[in-house]
Each structure stands twice: as C-alpha cells, then as structure tokens.
Amino acid sequence: MLIEKEYKFYAAHRNEELRDKCSNIHGHRYGLKCSFEVERNGSISTLFGEFDEKVEPLIKQRYDHGMLLNIHDPLLQSLNDHMERTGENLKLKLMNGPTSVENLAFMLFTEITELGFRLVRLDVRETDSSVVTYTIADWNHDRETVFRDQSPCSIEPIPSQLS
Secondary structure: OEEEEEEEEEEEEOOOOOOOHHHOOEEEEEEEEEEEEOOOEOOEOOOHHHHHHHHHHHHHHHOOOEEEEEOOOOHHHHHHHHHHHHOOOOOEEEEOOOOOHHHHHHHHHHHHHOOOOOEEEEEEEEEOOEEEEEEHHHHHHHHHOOOOOOOOOEEOOOHHHOO
C-alpha cells in the first residue's frame, strides 16, 4: 500500500555550469510529493502525522528559504567571506554537484529514506509546469553509478553556516 504526502519549500539556487538564465541566482517554490510504501497493521498502516513529524522539520531546517549551492561553485567562497566579515549566517544547503532538480531529487530521496521511511517515489515540482519523477530504481541506479565514488550528495554546512 502507498501513502502520499505533499510538502513545499522556497529556495534559491543557480546552476553555474549552464550558460543560460539558470546560471543566475533565482528562486522556486518547490513542491514535493512523497509516495511511501507502508504495511497495514490492523485497521491502519501509518498515521499521516508520523511522516509530518520527521519530514517537515527536515524540509524547514535544511531547505526552506535557503540557497542550494554546489560546493564547487566559486560563489561559495564569496558567500563564506561575506558571512565571516559580517557575522551574518546565510542558510546554505550544500550539494556535491550542480543544483539541478535531478540532483535535488537524489538528495531529498536520500535524506527522507534516512529518516526510516520506505520512500518509493518522489515527485519534485520546480515550476508550475516542470516536475521530475524520481523512483527508488532511479535512486539505486544513481547510488551505484553517478554518486558511487563521491560522498553523499547531502553535505552538512560548515560551522560558520549553522544558525
């Protein structure tokens, strides 16, 4: 049986590797639709609130109103210099690769799965008309090929970025 839950967050990003409008800093209202595989235990399987108790804090603390940034983006050094100089703490979600919606789907799938849920599908809406559907098969493939020789795509912020 599947239970679907939807979440949203706002975040800025840029893809510095592209030579188009997406290389500029811009933002999205991201939408997530999580499809969790659950087992029925009597008259219920899993309460909706059990997902919210873990997934909502993950989204709010790590993503919402922050900036997704590739650790290899030259902008990171400028932002770190700014934070050191001003004492300001910017909310940066660092990624080990470009901030594409495909890589974001991998990172979110990983982090939600690490919460102990059996996530089988994740739809990531970047705009009103653009959605990436990312399945457990995609996740397994990416872990074995794309991210095999790298640390996980989810990278914790450096201490100066913690609020």
